[in-house]
Each structure stands twice: as C-alpha cells, then as structure tokens.
Amino acid sequence: MSTHRGLTALLPSRADYRDLRRTWRGDLVAGLTVGIVALPLALAFGVSSGAGAESGLVTAIVAGIVAAIFGGSNVQVSGPTGAMVVVLGPIVASHGAGAVAVVSLLAGVIVLAAGAARLGRVVGYIPWPVIEGFTLGIAVIIFLQQVPAALGAHAGDSSNAAVAAVESFSTIRWSEAAWTLGIVVAVAAIMVLAPRVHRKLPGSIVAIAVVTAITSLGGVPVPTIGALPAALPAPAVPGLDWATVVSLAGPALTVAALAAIESLLSARVAASMADTGPYDADRELVGQGLASIASGFFGGMPATGAIARTAVNVRSGGRTRLAAVVHALVLLAVVYLATGVVSQIPLAALAGVLMVTATRMVGVATVRSVLGSTRADATVFVVTAVITVSFDLIIAVAIGIVAAAFFALRSLSKTSGIQREELPGPSAPGDQHIALFRIDGALFFGAAERLVERVTTITDVDVVIIRMSQLEMLDATGARAVAELITTLERRGITVLVKGVQARHEALAASVGVIGSLRHSAHLYTELDAAVAHARSHVARAGHSAS
Structure with a gap:
C-alpha cells in the first residue's frame, strides 16, 4: 500500500490545478x-x-x-x-x-x-x-x-x-x-x-x-x-x-x-x-x-x-x-x-x-x-x-x-584539534606525569594524522587521558586513529584512559577497536573526575607521587 501511495505521488492529480479558478x-x-x-x-x-x-x-x-x-x-x-x-x-x-x-x-x-x-x-x-x-x-x-x-x-x-x-x-x-x-x-x-x-x-x-x-x-x-x-x-x-x-x-x-x-x-x-x-x-x-x-x-x-x-x-x-x-x-x-x-x-x-x-x-x-x-x-x-x-x-x-x-574538508579539518588541558581541581603530587588531552570538532580522515602526531610525541608521562565528549564528528578513519594512538602509547608503557565517548559514536568506536585497544575495559569513563582519580592512583602506585 505504501508503495502504491509513493507511485501516486509521482503522477498528476487534481490538486495540481486547485488554484486555477x-x-x-x-x-x-x-x-x-x-x-x-x-x-x-x-x-x-x-x-x-x-x-x-x-x-x-x-x-x-x-x-x-x-x-x-x-x-x-x-x-x-x-x-x-x-x-x-x-x-x-x-x-x-x-x-x-x-x-x-x-x-x-x-x-x-x-x-x-x-x-x-x-x-x-x-x-x-x-x-x-x-x-x-x-x-x-x-x-x-x-x-x-x-x-x-x-x-x-x-x-x-x-x-x-x-x-x-x-x-x-x-x-x-x-x-x-x-x-x-x-x-x-x-x-x-x-x-x-x-x-x-x-x-x-x-x-x-x-x-x-x-x-x-x-x-x-x-x-x-x-x-x-x-x-x-x-x-x-x-x-x-x-x-x-x-x-x-x-x-x-x-x-x-x-x-x-x-x-x-x-x-x-x-x-x-x-x-x-x-x-x-x-x-x-x-x-x-x-x-x-x-x-x-x-x-x-x-x-x-x-x-x-x-x-x-x-x-x-x-x-x-x-x-x-x-x-x-x-x-x-x-x-x-x-x-x-x-x-x-x-x-x-x-x-x-x-x-x-x-x-x-x-x-x-x-x-x-x-x-x-x-x-x-x-x-x-x-x-x-x-x-x-x-x-x-x-x-x-x-x-x-x-x-x-x-x-x-x-576545500570544505580542509576547512573542516581546521576546526578539529587536540588540546592539552590542566587537570581539574587542586593539583596533587605526581600530576606532572598525567597528560589530559581534549579532542574538539571533527575527527575524520582529513584530521586523524595530526592527532596521532601530537599525542605520540609526548614524553615523561605515565597516564594519558583522552577526552572525547567534545567531539562533534567521528568517522572510521578518525576512530581507527584513536585506536592506533592507544595501542602505540600502551606499547610504550603509558596507560591510556578514555573519557566521554558519546552514545552516537559508541558503536563505531567499538567496531573499529577503540574500546578493545584499552588495557582494561574499566579504563573507559563517563566522568572526568573518576578518570583523573584513577590516573592519580596509578601514578601513586608507580612511585611518582613524591617526585
């Protein structure tokens, strides 16, 4: 029935001439x-x-x-x-x-x-x-x-x-x-x-x-x-x-x-x-x-x-x-x-x-x-x-x-970025060994490489927190770049925590390997405070709290 109505909409009707008088x-x-x-x-x-x-x-x-x-x-x-x-x-x-x-x-x-x-x-x-x-x-x-x-x-x-x-x-x-x-x-x-x-x-x-x-x-x-x-x-x-x-x-x-x-x-x-x-x-x-x-x-x-x-x-x-x-x-x-x-x-x-x-x-x-x-x-x-x-x-x-x-993609890629932020709240011993990065705008094939280059060059940290809650657009290439970034950091002994994967990005992040590349499923957070607390406890266990 719906198909019949759809075909009828493509044909002439009396409504075409309703204003003729x-x-x-x-x-x-x-x-x-x-x-x-x-x-x-x-x-x-x-x-x-x-x-x-x-x-x-x-x-x-x-x-x-x-x-x-x-x-x-x-x-x-x-x-x-x-x-x-x-x-x-x-x-x-x-x-x-x-x-x-x-x-x-x-x-x-x-x-x-x-x-x-x-x-x-x-x-x-x-x-x-x-x-x-x-x-x-x-x-x-x-x-x-x-x-x-x-x-x-x-x-x-x-x-x-x-x-x-x-x-x-x-x-x-x-x-x-x-x-x-x-x-x-x-x-x-x-x-x-x-x-x-x-x-x-x-x-x-x-x-x-x-x-x-x-x-x-x-x-x-x-x-x-x-x-x-x-x-x-x-x-x-x-x-x-x-x-x-x-x-x-x-x-x-x-x-x-x-x-x-x-x-x-x-x-x-x-x-x-x-x-x-x-x-x-x-x-x-x-x-x-x-x-x-x-x-x-x-x-x-x-x-x-x-x-x-x-x-x-x-x-x-x-x-x-x-x-x-x-x-x-x-x-x-x-x-x-x-x-x-x-x-x-x-x-x-x-x-x-x-x-x-x-x-x-x-x-x-x-x-x-x-x-x-x-x-x-x-x-x-x-x-x-x-x-x-x-x-x-x-x-x-x-x-x-x-x-x-x-040109549109080039312009869109310029709106994307990754910024290193200060940890929220009062500072704590060992915070210098924690890096918090916020991904903004669109993370797609035109901007993914820049993300990997920016984060993988970081040194002297034990934990990296990646905030994805401000991410407006994510495609498969961008998601894969995040997964590769996590894998690269983990190989260097750096623990990666991911915070704020939006509901609309969850299926893509899971299928491309963002979630699977984490050392533990508990390293995925919805609240930043909880992620920071885990990072500080990890640094303390590593013996950096007094350094």
Missing part, C-alpha cells in the same frame, strides 16, 4: 508571453545544436506540454536550452542529426528511472560556486557557438566551441560578414532598448521581426532558417538497434545528468521567486524524463527546465501548470499558421538573440559575489567555468564538486 487569467497572459519569448529561443537552440530549427520547435511544444503536466513544479517551463545545445553539438558532429532523437529517448528513460528511484534531492548537494561556474561556462560556450553565424562563416571542425570559433575566421567572406554582423548588432540593440520603452515588450520577437522584414523586403543575401513543416511530424520510434544503443549510451548518460541537474536547479529557483507552491524533485525528474521520451518520438531534442523562460512565466503572473501548457500551444499555433514567415528569419538574427541571452545568463553582481566570498569558493567557481569551456559540462560539474569537497 483564481489564477487562470494570469496563467493565460503568462503562457502567451512565454510562448512569444520561447519562439526565437526554440528556433535558435535547434539550429545551434545542429538538429535544425524544426527539432527545437517540436521539442518546445511536445516536451513543454508533457513536462508541464507530469513535472513536479507548478511554474516550470521546459524545452530546448543552451546547456543542452552545448552537449548535443558534439553528438551531432559525431553521430549525425538523426542520433538526437535516439539520445533524447535514452536520456529520458534514464531521467525517468532516476525520478522513480527518488534521486531528486541529490542536486541539493551541488555547491553554489559550482552551479554559477557551470552557468558561466555554458554562457561562454553559447556565445562562442554563435560566432560563425554572426560572421557569415562556416564553423570549424573542432568540437570545442572556442577552437571552432577561431577556425571560422579563416572562412569569412567580408561582403557577407558585413550584413550578418549588422543583423547581430541590430538584434542586440533592439533587445537591450525594448524593455526601456516598455518593460513587457518582448525584445527578441521585436528584433527578429524588424530584421526579418528588412532582409526579406530588401533582398539581403543572408542565410535563413529555411522551410519548416506546416504541422507536427507524426510520432515514430527512432531507429534503435543494439549497436546504436551502445554507441550512444555514454552521450545519453551525459545528457540525462545535465537534464536532471538543470531542471531541478530551475525548479528550485522558481520555487523561491514567488508563492507558487513547493516543487517535488522526484516528480520533476519523472516529468522531464517523460518529456524527453515524448520529444524523441516526435524527432525532437532532449528537454530540460528552462530557467529564463520559467522566470518570465513567474514574473508574468503564471501560477499553475496552465501557463506552461498555453506557452506550448502558442508555439503549436505558430507551426500551423506562421511557418512561412518564420522560415525567412535570418540565422544571424538567431545568433544575435543567443549572444544576448548568453550575456544575461550570469550577472556581474553574481560573479562579484562569488569571487568576493572566499578564496576556496572563488577557486571552485573559476575552475568549474574553465573546465566547462575547455572540456565537458559533466566533467566540469564533477571536478567542481570534488574541488568544493576538498
């Missing part, structure tokens, strides 16, 4: 607004990925509807994104555009399985500097990917965006580059100035409409999107065979990881922007997995939650899933009613839209905040960004997390 007007307006904003992005991301404008549009429609209905966020808007384009580019270059639908299907299954396995909360462990470094790297790659189109040149053969952008300079025809650069500058200027005229004016749509009208009426010789289908393609199972699945398994896993990370980050940010209700991370993965599967059946791309479009949705008044569904229906209307006009859009105009989008992905204030936080966080931020641009997105996230963990 109150919010439907705002949802309709928000959906229309996001649809207008999403159109140029869907086309641009499709072209930039190598899969084609049609693929981007299909993804925004099909995945947008499926993710809105099945996802875990009330306001998430899904579709093709810049980060996904960055990953898909090398896949298209290596396996052809036909591989995109297969990768979408395989990645969707992986993301769906992750949601069913309740792995949604894993993204909460990704540090903020890693997220921002990852985002900055993606923004740089998206910008660099548009350089060839902005110059009217052919992209280089390299799968690295920076190298390909540099290689494209060798194919520039300056007679064409003058027009394409002019289009990019015009688009960027309109997108920047439009909100100043009216804050809700969709700058990207206005910019594309203006330059398309000029280039079409003026007969300007620049590459355009070209013919688009006047209807959605019929769903079909992508060509699957074992060899194809094996060759695309690695790329699909990378795409799935990116889809999960980006979607959950977007949903988390959206939940903090307005009172739109909480999001269910596991259900969001299920919804995004189903969205990519559906997109693959229609020949589309893998989908993720899109933070920019989601933010527009929330700011425009979207409060329920209806807004994201309307956004997809607006794009569907474009397919059936306006493909002739859309086919005339210059590719340079889409490049301009993406270049402006890339520059807006990471704010200057955010970069300053990260760089001005701590040296460790700034290093993680820069390393993640550089590796994202230079190598691979998922590798960058992995290395960023490892670097952040390293």
Whole structure:
C-alpha cells in the first residue's frame, strides 16, 4: 500500500490545478508571453545544436506540454536550452542529426528511472560556486557557438566551441560578414532598448521581426532558417538497434545528468521567486524524463527546465501548470499558421538573440559575489567555468564538486584539534606525569594524522587521558586513529584512559577497536573526575607521587 501511495505521488492529480479558478487569467497572459519569448529561443537552440530549427520547435511544444503536466513544479517551463545545445553539438558532429532523437529517448528513460528511484534531492548537494561556474561556462560556450553565424562563416571542425570559433575566421567572406554582423548588432540593440520603452515588450520577437522584414523586403543575401513543416511530424520510434544503443549510451548518460541537474536547479529557483507552491524533485525528474521520451518520438531534442523562460512565466503572473501548457500551444499555433514567415528569419538574427541571452545568463553582481566570498569558493567557481569551456559540462560539474569537497574538508579539518588541558581541581603530587588531552570538532580522515602526531610525541608521562565528549564528528578513519594512538602509547608503557565517548559514536568506536585497544575495559569513563582519580592512583602506585 505504501508503495502504491509513493507511485501516486509521482503522477498528476487534481490538486495540481486547485488554484486555477483564481489564477487562470494570469496563467493565460503568462503562457502567451512565454510562448512569444520561447519562439526565437526554440528556433535558435535547434539550429545551434545542429538538429535544425524544426527539432527545437517540436521539442518546445511536445516536451513543454508533457513536462508541464507530469513535472513536479507548478511554474516550470521546459524545452530546448543552451546547456543542452552545448552537449548535443558534439553528438551531432559525431553521430549525425538523426542520433538526437535516439539520445533524447535514452536520456529520458534514464531521467525517468532516476525520478522513480527518488534521486531528486541529490542536486541539493551541488555547491553554489559550482552551479554559477557551470552557468558561466555554458554562457561562454553559447556565445562562442554563435560566432560563425554572426560572421557569415562556416564553423570549424573542432568540437570545442572556442577552437571552432577561431577556425571560422579563416572562412569569412567580408561582403557577407558585413550584413550578418549588422543583423547581430541590430538584434542586440533592439533587445537591450525594448524593455526601456516598455518593460513587457518582448525584445527578441521585436528584433527578429524588424530584421526579418528588412532582409526579406530588401533582398539581403543572408542565410535563413529555411522551410519548416506546416504541422507536427507524426510520432515514430527512432531507429534503435543494439549497436546504436551502445554507441550512444555514454552521450545519453551525459545528457540525462545535465537534464536532471538543470531542471531541478530551475525548479528550485522558481520555487523561491514567488508563492507558487513547493516543487517535488522526484516528480520533476519523472516529468522531464517523460518529456524527453515524448520529444524523441516526435524527432525532437532532449528537454530540460528552462530557467529564463520559467522566470518570465513567474514574473508574468503564471501560477499553475496552465501557463506552461498555453506557452506550448502558442508555439503549436505558430507551426500551423506562421511557418512561412518564420522560415525567412535570418540565422544571424538567431545568433544575435543567443549572444544576448548568453550575456544575461550570469550577472556581474553574481560573479562579484562569488569571487568576493572566499578564496576556496572563488577557486571552485573559476575552475568549474574553465573546465566547462575547455572540456565537458559533466566533467566540469564533477571536478567542481570534488574541488568544493576538498576545500570544505580542509576547512573542516581546521576546526578539529587536540588540546592539552590542566587537570581539574587542586593539583596533587605526581600530576606532572598525567597528560589530559581534549579532542574538539571533527575527527575524520582529513584530521586523524595530526592527532596521532601530537599525542605520540609526548614524553615523561605515565597516564594519558583522552577526552572525547567534545567531539562533534567521528568517522572510521578518525576512530581507527584513536585506536592506533592507544595501542602505540600502551606499547610504550603509558596507560591510556578514555573519557566521554558519546552514545552516537559508541558503536563505531567499538567496531573499529577503540574500546578493545584499552588495557582494561574499566579504563573507559563517563566522568572526568573518576578518570583523573584513577590516573592519580596509578601514578601513586608507580612511585611518582613524591617526585
């Protein structure tokens, strides 16, 4: 029964729309607004990925509807994104555009399985500097990917965006580059100035409409999107065979990881922007997995939650899933009613839209905040960004997390320490032969060696008392270090007493050998006074009381 309830929580319910009577007007307006904003992005991301404008549009429609209905966020808007384009580019270059639908299907299954396995909360462990470094790297790659189109040149053969952008300079025809650069500058200027005229004016749509009208009426010789289908393609199972699945398994896993990370980050940010209700991370993965599967059946791309479009949705008044569904229906209307006009859009105009989008992905204030936080966080931020641009997105996230963990452990190790204390109460003869040590903070693999070095160098004592009552964290390595410390001291003839092993550490201390390494089980104490009394009696028996 509990399993049934758990699965039900991952499925749509009437509760998803309980506020619809109150919010439907705002949802309709928000959906229309996001649809207008999403159109140029869907086309641009499709072209930039190598899969084609049609693929981007299909993804925004099909995945947008499926993710809105099945996802875990009330306001998430899904579709093709810049980060996904960055990953898909090398896949298209290596396996052809036909591989995109297969990768979408395989990645969707992986993301769906992750949601069913309740792995949604894993993204909460990704540090903020890693997220921002990852985002900055993606923004740089998206910008660099548009350089060839902005110059009217052919992209280089390299799968690295920076190298390909540099290689494209060798194919520039300056007679064409003058027009394409002019289009990019015009688009960027309109997108920047439009909100100043009216804050809700969709700058990207206005910019594309203006330059398309000029280039079409003026007969300007620049590459355009070209013919688009006047209807959605019929769903079909992508060509699957074992060899194809094996060759695309690695790329699909990378795409799935990116889809999960980006979607959950977007949903988390959206939940903090307005009172739109909480999001269910596991259900969001299920919804995004189903969205990519559906997109693959229609020949589309893998989908993720899109933070920019989601933010527009929330700011425009979207409060329920209806807004994201309307956004997809607006794009569907474009397919059936306006493909002739859309086919005339210059590719340079889409490049301009993406270049402006890339520059807006990471704010200057955010970069300053990260760089001005701590040296460790700034290093993680820069390393993640550089590796994202230079190598691979998922590798960058992995290395960023490892670097952040390293710095966190190093910082944590500094909070741990071992201090020698004076014995409590009035001094007694022979106290100089008793050493009392207090272990503070965290005793784990990053700090254990320092403990052993500090205590084992002590001389001229007969008894060592180790206080563990102030120990906040203990792992197996730390516990083993204590056991080895006790064994080393006992071999030198020094009696070791342990005081204050906390209840939460008792099982670990016993299993690793801390208790067993003591000379006698009675050498484990809960009260410091009793331990000190035993130490003094031991010193007295050893004949040091008068020394």
